[in-house]
Amino acid sequence: MRTALFVTCLNDGLFPRSGQATVKLLRRLGVEVEFPPAQSCCGQMHWNTGYRAETARLAAHFVKVFGEYDAVVVPSASCGGMPGEAYERAAETVGDAGLARAVRELAPRVHELTGFLTDVLDVEDVGAYFPHRVTYHPTCHSLRAAPVGARPYRLLRAVAGIEFIELPAQEECCGFGGTFSVKNPAVSGAMNADKARHVLETGASVLAAVDNSCLMNIGGRLAKDGHTVRTMHLAEILARTRADGPVLDLPHSTRELTR
Amino acid sequence: MSSARDDILARVRAANATQRAEPGAVPRTYLRHAPGIDPADRAAVLALFAERLVEYGATVHRVRSADVAAVLAAALPEGSAVVPGGFPAPWLAEWTGAVIADTPPLPAGRLDTVDAVVTTCAAAIADSGTLVLDGGPGQGRRAATLLPDLHLCVVQADQVVSSIPEAIGALNPRRPLTWISGPSATADIEMIRVQGVHGPRRLTVVLVEG
Amino acid sequence: MSRTFVGWPAFPQAAAVATRDAQLRANVARATGTIRAKRAKLVAERPDWEELRDSAAALKDDVLTHLDTYLLQVEEKVTAAGGTVHWARDAAEANRIVTDLVRATGEREIVKVKSMLTEEIGLDNALAAAGIDARETDLAAAIVQLGDDLPSHVVVPALHRNRAEIRDIFVREMGRHGRPAPEGLSDDPPQLAEAARLHMREKFLKAKVAVSGANFLVAETGTAVVVESEGNGRMCLTLADTLITLVGLEKVVPTWRDLEVFLQLLARNATGERMAPYTTTWTGTTPGDGPQTFHLVLVDNGRTRALADEVGRQALRCIRCGACMNICPVYERTGGQSYGSVYPGPIGAILNPLLKGLDDPQTASLPYASSLCGACNDVCPVRIRFTDVLLELRHQVAEGDAKVKHPGEKAALRAVGAVMEHPAAWNAAIRAAGKAGPLIPKKKLPKPLSGWTDSRIVPGIPKESFRAWWERTDGGTE
Ligand code: SF4
Numbered sequence: 001m002r003t004a005l006f007v008t009c010l011n012d013g014l015f016p017r018s019g020q021a022t023v024k025l026l027r028r029l030g031v032e033v034e035f036p037p038a039q040s041c042c043g044q045m046h047w048n049t050g051y052r053a054e055t056a057r058l059a060a061h062f063v064k065v066f067g068e069y070d071a072v073v074v075p076s077a078s079c080g081g082m083p084g085e086a087y088e089r090a091a092e093t094v095g096d097a098g099l100a101r102a103v104r105e106l107a108p109r110v111h112e113l114t115g116f117l118t119d120v121l122d123v124e125d126v127g128a129y130f131p132h133r134v135t136y137h138p139t140c141h142s143l144r145a146a147p148v149g150a151r152p153y154r155l156l157r158a159v160a161g162i163e164f165i166e167l168p169a170q171e172e173c174c175g176f177g178g179t180f181s182v183k184n185p186a187v188s189g190a191m192n193a194d195k196a197r198h199v200l201e202t203g204a205s206v207l208a209a210v211d212n213s214c215l216m217n218i219g220g221r222l223a224k225d226g227h228t229v230r231t232m233h234l235a236e237i238l239a240r241t242r243a244d245g246p247v248l249d250l251p252h253s254t255r256e257l258t259r
Numbered sequence: 260m261s262s263a264r265d266d267i268l269a270r271v272r273a274a275n276a277t278q279r280a281e282p283g284a285v286p287r288t289y290l291r292h293a294p295g296i297d298p299a300d301r302a303a304v305l306a307l308f309a310e311r312l313v314e315y316g317a318t319v320h321r322v323r324s325a326d327v328a329a330v331l332a333a334a335l336p337e338g339s340a341v342v343p344g345g346f347p348a349p350w351l352a353e354w355t356g357a358v359i360a361d362t363p364p365l366p367a368g369r370l371d372t373v374d375a376v377v378t379t380c381a382a383a384i385a386d387s388g389t390l391v392l393d394g395g396p397g398q399g400r401r402a403a404t405l406l407p408d409l410h411l412c413v414v415q416a417d418q419v420v421s422s423i424p425e426a427i428g429a430l431n432p433r434r435p436l437t438w439i440s441g442p443s444a445t446a447d448i449e450m451i452r453v454q455g456v457h458g459p460r461r462l463t464v465v466l467v468e469g
Numbered sequence: 470m471s472r473t474f475v476g477w478p479a480f481p482q483a484a485a486v487a488t489r490d491a492q493l494r495a496n497v498a499r500a501t502g503t504i505r506a507k508r509a510k511l512v513a514e515r516p517d518w519e520e521l522r523d524s525a526a527a528l529k530d531d532v533l534t535h536l537d538t539y540l541l542q543v544e545e546k547v548t549a550a551g552g553t554v555h556w557a558r559d560a561a562e563a564n565r566i567v568t569d570l571v572r573a574t575g576e577r578e579i580v581k582v583k584s585m586l587t588e589e590i591g592l593d594n595a596l597a598a599a600g601i602d603a604r605e606t607d608l609a610a611a612i613v614q615l616g617d618d619l620p621s622h623v624v625v626p627a628l629h630r631n632r633a634e635i636r637d638i639f640v641r642e643m644g645r646h647g648r649p650a651p652e653g654l655s656d657d658p659p660q661l662a663e664a665a666r667l668h669m670r671e672k673f674l675k676a677k678v679a680v681s682g683a684n685f686l687v688a689e690t691g692t693a694v695v696v697e698s699e700g701n702g703r704m705c706l707t708l709a710d711t712l713i714t715l716v717g718l719e720k721v722v723p724t725w726r727d728l729e730v731f732l733q734l735l736a737r738n739a740t741g742e743r744m745a746p747y748t749t750t751w752t753g754t755t756p757g758d759g760p761q762t763f764h765l766v767l768v769d770n771g772r773t774r775a776l777a778d779e780v781g782r783q784a785l786r787c788i789r790c791g792a793c794m795n796i797c798p799v800y801e802r803t804g805g806q807s808y809g810s811v812y813p814g815p816i817g818a819i820l821n822p823l824l825k826g827l828d829d830p831q832t833a834s835l836p837y838a839s840s841l842c843g844a845c846n847d848v849c850p851v852r853i854r855f856t857d858v859l860l861e862l863r864h865q866v867a868e869g870d871a872k873v874k875h876p877g878e879k880a881a882l883r884a885v886g887a888v889m890e891h892p893a894a895w896n897a898a899i900r901a902a903g904k905a906g907p908l909i910p911k912k913k914l915p916k917p918l919s920g921w922t923d924s925r926i927v928p929g930i931p932k933e934s935f936r937a938w939w940e941r942t943d944g945g946t947e
Contacts, residue, residue, distance in 0.1 A: 007935050009889070013902050014928055016935035023945050035939045038892035046882055048841060050860065050867030054886040061890045093864070140842040145856070173798045177840025184838065185920025186485035190494075190802040191840070192924060220925030224912075263556040264544075267718070270773035271537045278779060282530035289520040289730070311743065364757070367674050367708050387733075387744040400758040401707040401749075405700065423744075424729040432690040432725045433550070435755050438732075438748035443700035446740055447609035447625050448632055448658040449496075450503040456608065456662050457669060458700025458747060 004069040005033040006062075006110070008079040008212075009041035011233075015212045021239035022075045022113060025128075028241070029121055033073060039065045042082040047090065048178045055090040056099060062087070063102045071120065072110045075235050077142035077210045080112035085145065112142070113235055114151040114210060124158050129242040131161030132250045135204035136234075137195070137218065139211040140173050152210055152234055159237060161246075163253030165202040169194070176217035189221075196221045199229055205250050208234045293386035293421035304385045304421045309466060311388025315441025316454045317462040324467050327413065328353040331377070334411060334463050338374035341365075341403050345396025346377060350413065361403045370406040376459075377411045378404055381436075383419040384426045388441065390414065390464070391426065393434040401437055410439075410459040416468040471617050473591060477809030479834035484803040496631045497621075497804045501795045507741025508792060508848075515737070524730045526852040529786035532688075532721050533776060539688035539721045540767060546691025550753020552763040563715060563768045564595035567680065570713055570764055571601050576678045579709075582695060582702045583607035584682025585623050585789055586715050588811040590770060592680070603680060604646065604672055606701035608665050615642040621805030621813060624739050624791035629804045632656040643668050669701060679709035679760070683716045684788065685731060686765075689724040692752045693765070696735055696745045706749050712760035718772045719785040731788060734850040739790040771824030780861040781823040786851035787816050793845035793855065799838060808835060815845035819858040827862065827871030836862035877917070899934045906930030 003026075007019040026033055043058030062083065066072045074080030087103035117123055136156060142148045156164055175181065175191025195218055199207050205228070209215050212233055219231035230250065246252060261269075292298035296307055309319045322330045332353035339357040351358065359365070359373050379397035380390045390412050392398045397413075404410055420426050430436060443458030454460065477483065487493060512518055532539055544554045557563035571579060579596070581587065581603050593614070596603045605614040612627035613620050616638040620626030627635070636656040643650045648668045654660060681702070685694040693714055695702045706712060722731060728750075736745040754763045776782050794800045794814025805813030809831050810821045818835045827833040836859050845855045865871045867879065888894045911927045913919070921927070933941070941947075 009899075012935040013899050014930060016931055016933060016938055019935040020938060020945060023939075027945070033944075035936070035944060037896065037936060037939075040889040040892070040895040043886070043889075046886060048860065048863070049878065049882065050863030050865070051879070051882050051886075052864050053868060054882060057886060057890055093868075140840070140844075144843040144847065171844070173840050173842035173844070175798070175840060177842070180837065180840045182918055182920050184481050184484060184799075185923050186481070186488045187799050187802050187838075188840065188920070189924030190488045191798050216928050217925065220921075220928065224924065224926045263558045263562060266558055267556050267767070267769050267773065268537050268540065270769065271540070271718070271776065274773050274777035274782075275534060275536065277777060278534070278782075282527060282534055285527040285531060286520070286523045289517040289524055289733075294514070294516050315746075371670070371674060389744050394755070394758055401703065402759075405703050405707055423733055424726075427726055427729045432687065432692045432750060433752050435751040435758055436749070437703065438744065438750075439746065440742070440744035440748075441746050443698065444746050445608050445662055445699045446504075447607070447612070447627060447699075448635055448661055450500045450507075450625070450628075451658050453658045453662045455659075456666055456699035456701070457606075457673070457704055 001070045002068070003031055003033050003071045003073060004066055005035050006039055006066065006072050006074045006079070007035065008074065008076045010212055011075060014216070015233065018075050018212055018233035018235050021233065021235040022073070025126060025235055025239040026073065029123060029126060031121070036065045042079040044079055044082050045178055047082065047086045052090045052093040055086060056094040056096060059087040059090055059103055060099055063099065063106055067102065067106055070109065071116070073113055073116045074110060075113045075233060076212065077112045077139055077146055077148060078213065080110060081141055081146035083107040083110045112146065112148060112210065114148050114155060117155060118151045124154050126155065126158070126238050128159040128238045128240055129161050129244070130159050130237045130240050131246045131253050132206055133163045133165060133204045133253050134206045134208055134237065135165045135167045135199060135202040137167055137174065137207060137209045137214065138170055139209050139214045142210050143171060148210065155234070155238060156208070160242070161253060165204050168198045168201055174214045174218050176214045178213070181217060192217055192221045196225070200227060205229060206237070207231045208237055210234050291422065291424045296421065298421040301416070304419055305416055305466065305468065307421070308383060308385035308388060308419050311385065312441065312464055315388055317441055317464055319464050319466060321466045321468060323469055327465065327467055330465055331411070334465065335377065336374045336409065340375040340377050341370065341373050341399065341407060342377055343397055343399030343403060346379060347397065351377070361399055364400065367402060367406060370402060373407045375409040375411060376404050376407040377413070379413050380418065382426050382429060383414045384423055385419055386422045390439045391430060392437045392439065393431060401435060404437065405458060408459055409461045409463065411463040411465065413465045413467060416466060471594060471614065472619055473594065474619060474809045477831055479830050480807060480809070480838040481834060483807040483809060484838070487803040487807045493629055493804050494802060496629050498801055500625070500628045501801050504741060504795050508738060508795070511737045511741045511743065521730055521734050522850055522852050525734055525850055526786060528722060528727050528730060529851050531723060533719070533782055533785055536718060536721070536776070539723065540718065542688040543686055543691055543721060547753055547765050550691055552753040552765055555764060555766045557766055557768045557770070559770050560590035563590050563766055563770065564592055566766055567592060567713055567715065568596055568599045568601070571596065571678055572599065574678050574711055576601070578602045578604065578676070579678040579680060580672055580676040580705050581605050582679065582681035582697065582705045583610040583626070584715060585811055586682050586717050586768060587680065588620055590768065606669050606672070606705060607697070608662065608699060611665060612638060615639065615646065619806050620811050622791055622794060623789045623812065629806070632658060632661065635661055639664050647671060673704040673708055676705070676709050678711045678713070679705035680713045680715070681705055683714055683720060684735065685722050685728060686716050686720045687725050687728065688721050690752055692725065692750050694728065694748065694750045696748050698740070698746045700747060703747055703749055706751065707759050709760050711762040713764045713766065715766045715768055717768055735788055735790055738792045738848065738850045774826065775820070775823035778823055781819065781858050783853050784816065784820045784823050784858060786853055787820065788851060790850055792848040792850070796844045796848050798842060798844065799840065808838065815839065815855045816853070819855060819862065822862050827866055827873055830873055833866055833871060833873035836866065896936065899936060902930050903932050903934055903937070906932065
């Protein structure tokens with residue numbers, strides 16, 4: 001099975017550690033991913049702002065880069081959802097029937113990371129070790145648009161040493177919404193403030209999610225207010241093993257200490 | 260100049276002419292009976308009906324037909340009550356208050372001064388705790404069941420169906436229908452339910468079984 | 470003249486003011502939180518909830534597809550049952566019809582049952598201009614009217630007010646419009662409801678003309694349906710001599726039996742009740758019972774415009790239950806008035822542009838008043854896919870024939886897109902970003918991105934991108 005990593009533009013430029021963790025994790029599970037360097041962006045920002053012609057161009061680029069692979073793994077629910085949710089309609093809008101066909105054919109082979117782990121590789125315990133207090137925010141895309149369901153929770157609960165704490169009001173949007181955060185900064189900021197408050201209520205030292213965009217939003221708020229809660233893509237937690245030991249500058253989970 | 264009617268119909272047709280997708284058949288897979296009970300189990304249907312009414316804040320009396328007169332005498336206030344034509348007279352035999360007939364129709368201001376109204380109903384629904392009045396015998400016109408502050412409704416057990424789908428086919432839409440599910444209420448202030456606004460503030464249901 | 474939404478600022482500006490209003494935020498959050506919990510409990514009670522939603526959506530789609538036939542059927546049945554049917558292309562025409570009908574009765578004060586359509590067309594103001602005082606009788610609508618306020622919710626128009634504010638409005642205003650509030654009125658909700666009962670009762674008893682909307686209109690029988698809680702609806706629909714009912718074209722349902730679907734969905738989803746206390750259904754007039762003169766006004770006012778929008782027409786399925794606004798995280802923080810329309814929240818964000826077009830900045834700002842979180846999709850009883858419609862409307866602004874345009878944004882996104890499509894250019898851009906990282910101000914971005922740093926810092930750009938790392942380490946193997 002030829003498997004490609006679509007790291008996403010955001011992870012490529014801003015959160016390379018999430019991409020590195022994904023590679024390390026998959027390699028541990030026996031999957032050697034390729035990284036086609038011509039890849040760029042899924043076009044989500046264009047799509048969500050209404051620019052369908054541009055989205056169609058990026059969809060065509062995506063097909064060109066990834067069309068030959070048996071599987072494409074994406075460490076992001078929202079970017080990973082684009083081929084299935086948007087590309088066909090974008091292609092129809094510009095009247096490109098060939099592109100519509102191509103994306104229809106490719107979309108089922110594009111997998112968000114947690115779905116790839118649980119459904120394609122059929123693993124839940126990925127052999128991870130993370131002795132810290134973690135809470136998890138189900139991003140809107142992973143919750144409602146392309147639902148990953150309980151998969152991230154199952155993966156997290158199987159991590160050795162972890163102390164997992166449910167996030168209050170977790171289903172509520174963090175307020176990111178792509179260009180929403182720039183076009184409606186006041187409302188977005190108000191939503192984010194509540195999300196950050198709920199994160200603090202858990203007492204967790206790490207906030208995890210499957211979308212770095214939302215983590216960038218919540219983390220930006222927490223940092224601005226001077227809080228030390230760290231945001232980490234789920235892949236970064238799942239990638240760590242006992243050989244890595246605890247993360248040095250993070251407090252240990254109480255569960256680990258009492259063991 | 261074309262009429263508004265013609266213009267609107269033309270706009271509707273123009274809008275629909277450009278649509279590509281014809282909608283499919285309407286699925287009807289929802290339940291026809293109240294969930295959680297066997298609709299053939301009459302005791303369960305009646306119990307559910309009574310439970311729902313009580314939840315709404317209505318007063319419920321479950322009685323045998325021989326006891327209706329006594330129960331009404333106790334449940335009605337001392338004063339006066341509107342009694343629509345066709346309401347069985349024996350049921351009021353033991354009540355000593357003033358029977359007010361609505362023939363000829365009483366002015367609204369007069370109805371407003373009567374203490375209670377007693378009626379029968381056209382149907383009752385267990386799942387939603389609903390009484391349906393259609394103005395038939397014993398039910399009166401709508402104003403008469405609206406202005407008095409207490410509405411007492413006598414329901415025969417065989418009138419109670421389990422669900423809205425069971426009830427609706429038996430009702431006649433040409434008649435003016437009032438579906439009553441508990442006393443009047445509002446949640447307009449901070450979404451807190453307050454019972455008793457403009458309609459009757461108290462609802463008493465006498466359920467006659469056997 | 471009471472206040473209107475005319476000249477209202479675009480959503481981002483209105484929302485910025487609203488989110489700073491701590492009292493408003495607390496009132497809206499408390500009310501929506503309460504109603505969400507009630508709804509969730511009652512919906513969980515129905516094992517066939519999703520099936521009911523399927524039926525409701527399909528029924529409404531059938532209505533829209535055959536709307537001309539159904540409207541003619543309504544006309545025929547209502548006329549045969551003693552009613553008179555009027556057609557109004559727009560708000561002005563509807564207001565003129567109603568004003569003429571009321572004038573013909575000679576009445577100067579009439580009573581109204583809450584109706585979003587009459588709010589939409591500004592009927593109260595139109596009647597006032599003709600010297601007719603139309604008094605709202607629904608508690609929340611009356612709070613808005615007495616307070617010279619604007620509605621903020623389709624089910625509870627005064628949802629943004631708390632009990633203390635309501636008490637003050639009653640004490641201040643009731644006396645100017647009839648029976649004053651009782652001496653020493655407290656802010657206890659039962660006492661406030663009692664004050665409303667007394668104030669309204671004298672109006673109900675003397676009103677000769679009533680105006681209402683309708684929740685549903687049955688094509689097969691010509692039957693109109695009003696669902697309500699307080700009994701003010703029954704008062705108006707029953708005690709007046711003349712009843713004028715205004716209905717949007719989309720309120721039709723095909724058959725009498727179809728009500729079994731909608732009546733099981735509406736109250737549960739709207740207020741968390743199995744049925745609302747009162748549902749009144751009537752067909753034309755009935756000798757000896759209720760109004761002897763009945764007028765039905767069928768109103769377009771943009772509905773046929775929405776109908777022509779292939780994606781957007783699903784917004785016409787709406788039965789105004791309010792669940793989409795109750796669940797909406799944006800609405801919860803801005804309240805309803807920020808949307809500048811009597812239809813706020815997710816349905817307002819799509820319905821207003823569909824009814825009016827995307828030709829003014831206020832309306833054209835509404836499709837962007839959403840983070841696309843999709844919570845509304847899950848609660849809508851008629852399965853409106855809000856996120857699909859929002860994206861379609863944004864597309865109409867971005868690349869379609871909306872008059873409002875965002876040229877700067879378009880140019881910027883086009884430029885970014887062009888780089889993304891060209892591997893060499895993109896590769897260079899990512900590497901340049903790493904170098905530029907230290908130069909980017911983390912605490913204060915320039916416009917138009919400055920909103921981001923109002924409440925967040927910008928993440929640092931790592932020196933080494935993922936692609937650079939991959940190249941350097943051969944995919945992490947070195
Ligand atoms: S759009 Fe759907 S959820 Fe919103 S008010 Fe209408 S019916 Fe209710």
